[in-house]
Amino acid sequence: MAGRISKADWDKILAALDADPVRFGIPEGGREGSLVLASFNIRKLGKAKNRERELEFMARFCAACDLVAIQEVQDDLTGLRYLKDRVEARIAAAGEYALSVSDITGKVPGDDGMAERLAFLHRSRRIRRLELASDLTYDRTSVVQSVLDQTDAWDAAREVYEKRLAEHAAGTRKTKPTFVPPEFVSFVRTPYVVGFEAPAANDMAPLTFTAVNAHLVYGTPVQRRQEFDALLSWLIRRLESEDRLVAPNFVLLGDLNLDFDKPVADRKRIDAAIRKLNQIAFGDPDIRRVYFPFLDKHPRLAKVLKTNARANQTFDQIGFFNGRKETRLPNDLWRDDIKENGPDGFDFGVFDFADLFSRVLLGKPYASLSKADRKSFGKKYENSVSDHLPIWVRIPRPGFSSSTS
Numbered sequence: 189m190a191g192r193i194s195k196a197d198w199d200k201i202l203a204a205l206d207a208d209p210v211r212f213g214i215p216e217g218g219r220e221g222s223l224v225l226a227s228f229n230i231r232k233l234g235k236a237k238n239r240e241r242e243l244e245f246m247a248r249f250c251a252a253c254d255l256v257a258i259q260e261v262q263d264d265l266t267g268l269r270y271l272k273d274r275v276e277a278r279i280a281a282a283g284e285y286a287l288s289v290s291d292i293t294g295k296v297p298g299d300d301g302m303a304e305r306l307a308f309l310h311r312s313r314r315i316r317r318l319e320l321a322s323d324l325t326y327d328r329t330s331v332v333q334s335v336l337d338q339t340d341a342w343d344a345a346r347e348v349y350e351k352r353l354a355e356h357a358a359g360t361r362k363t364k365p366t367f368v369p370p371e372f373v374s375f376v377r378t379p380y381v382v383g384f385e386a387p388a389a390n391d392m393a394p395l396t397f398t399a400v401n402a403h404l405v406y407g408t409p410v411q412r413r414q415e416f417d418a419l420l421s422w423l424i425r426r427l428e429s430e431d432r433l434v435a436p437n438f439v440l441l442g443d444l445n446l447d448f449d450k451p452v453a454d455r456k457r458i459d460a461a462i463r464k465l466n467q468i469a470f471g472d473p474d475i476r477r478v479y480f481p482f483l484d485k486h487p488r489l490a491k492v493l494k495t496n497a498r499a500n501q502t503f504d505q506i507g508f509f510n511g512r513k514e515t516r517l518p519n520d521l522w523r524d525d526i527k528e529n530g531p532d533g534f535d536f537g538v539f540d541f542a543d544l545f546s547r548v549l550l551g552k553p554y555a556s557l558s559k560a561d562r563k564s565f566g567k568k569y570e571n572s573v574s575d576h577l578p579i580w581v582r583i584p585r586p587g588f589s590s591s592t593s
Contacts, residue, residue: 193569202245215580217254263305285309286312321383372415386586420461445503498575
């Protein structure tokens with residue numbers, strides 16, 4: 189890969205990171221009193237060959253986590269397995285971590301396009317798998333009815349597509365157009381769903397949750413909102429039947445490609461959608477059962493955290509959808525205590541490796557770079573590491589005492 193970071197520079201980067209990992213957003217891992225749940229879109233994670241240094245680097249973050257949802261895993265699982273091995277080497281415990289991996293999604297086998305898998309890497313002593321492993325889909329009846337209800341909109345969308353197709357054939361449009369559905373039909377990449385439990389201490393019941401790993405569409409703002417709203421609806425409405433769920437809480441982790449470039453306005457839109465669904469599902473628009481920490485300013489840092497490597501978007505998210513009696517997973521009231529929380533209390537953050545790279549290789553913080561310099565500098569690592577920053581949430585471990593160390 190052209191422009192990759194050299195071995196000598198990697199040595200400098202790792203020395204700086206090892207000297208102060210917290211400065212760049214890596215959480216302290218393996219704490220007895222808390223768990224770290226994370227999400228990481230690793231750019232086209234396929235073969236390990238010629239990418240070993242980058243995977244060693246990424247293993248430093250993953251080894252601090254108990255559960256990592258990974259997006260953009262390719263059909264070749266060599267790199268994912270290598271990452272798992274490097275994580276275990278970091279903590280000197282072969283077999284400590286386990287993988288749960290979906291089959292390919294995003295295209296039909298044999299067709300053109302990029303297919304990908306979704307994966308969970310989890311520390312099996314602290315996060316155990318339950319029997320559920322599935323995908324999250326809208327059934328055919330719903331899809332057909334959606335098309336029937338909006339025939340005029342579909343006819344109009346087809347006319348636009350055919351006009352652009354003719355322009356491409358005539359040479360007046362450079363790129364061949366793709367058909368843009370006028371409304372949500374199904375997910376471009378099917379979210380991957382796995383049940384987990386976190387064993388508790390002191391005779392407490394384990395904390396169970398259904399983890400949902402999603403990589404939503406990167407398209408127009410309208411398309412992105414459609415998929416996000418459909419996913420919200422599926423999860424909230426599914427909680428109406430929580431007594432029949434394998435694990436009656438959902439934890440959503442992934443690259444949601446969220447349309448969140450205007451945090452104040454976009455936050456109001458998302459709140460309105462959640463309130464509406466809360467009313468439909470639970471009869472109370474203000475019930476505190478859905479919480480997205482990364483939609484709000486971090487109380488200590490006083491800013492909304494950006495999650496892409498160029499620090500201008502909040503694409504990646506972790507969201508909690510809690511059962512009616514669940515008190516051990518976060519809601520928005522937990523945010524108020526972050527400043528006073530100890531090391532095992534609720535917290536969330538981003539591993540800002542772009543800032544790490546900039547400080548070590550350029551001698552200045554990433555925030556000081558111009559837009560053009562960010563684009564140029566990103567070519568050294570956005571393909572070989574990622575164009576997304578890994579994100580994480582810390583939650584108290586049920587029944588375990590918090591330590592002040």
